[in-house]
Amino acid sequence: MRNISPIPGLGSTKASLGSFTDKLDTQLRQPVRTAQQQHQCQQQQQQQQQQQQQQQQQQQQQQQQQQQQQQQQQQQQQQQQQQQQQQQ
DSSP states (O other): OOOOOOOTTHHHHHHHHHHHHHHHHHHHHHHHHHHHHHHHHHHHHHHHHHHHHHHHHHHHHHHHHHHHHHHHHHHHHHHHHHHHHHHO
16 A cells, blocks of 8 residues: 555644634633623622612611601600699
């Protein structure tokens, strides 16, 4: 069997094919990266919204507590007034 001579220009074709696959690789990976980043952003936004909702709930609870305290104070004042009236 004869030795087959190398095809001329095959080396440069391999090189250009390599750079093409590299480019393709980066092009394919980039959208995946951006999709992951978007997903992370969405998760962060959801967490922030949850935190805000929790803060709002806490504020509402505090307001309710304050209202209850005010009502208790009013009741105490009314009781004191009634006691004063009874004493008179």
